[in-house]
Amino acid sequence: MKNPQDIILKPIITEQSMEETMYGKYTFVVAKNATKTEIRKACEDMFDVKVLKVNTMHLQGKMRRMGKTKGRTASWKKAVITIDLDPQPEEYILPGGKVETKSKRYKTEITEFGFGQ
16 A cells, blocks of 8 residues: 555646646646556545546656766656546435435645645
8 A cells, every 4th residue: 555645746836737726637746656546546535635537647857968978857757637626415325215415525626735826
């Protein structure tokens, strides 16, 4: 079992990612070996939100020079997480035909890391 802090490393705070927070999309740098389901669980545990979708992409490091030597910066993985902005209560049927409603108290935004200011 991985720790959520080992999966979601840091947020990506750019002009474009801040505009997407209005639509419930948050961008993070994640561990390179993390899967979409691990990222979903880590985000739900850390921020108490309902995750609808996780999009991931691997990004290669850029070529850099220091004098006459060339090298690459480190490659990394980025995840765009879409959260539910209007979580609905969950209904299910008990044995005997009764309908039980379980209210889901999820947050509608992630305010940690300086998002949503």
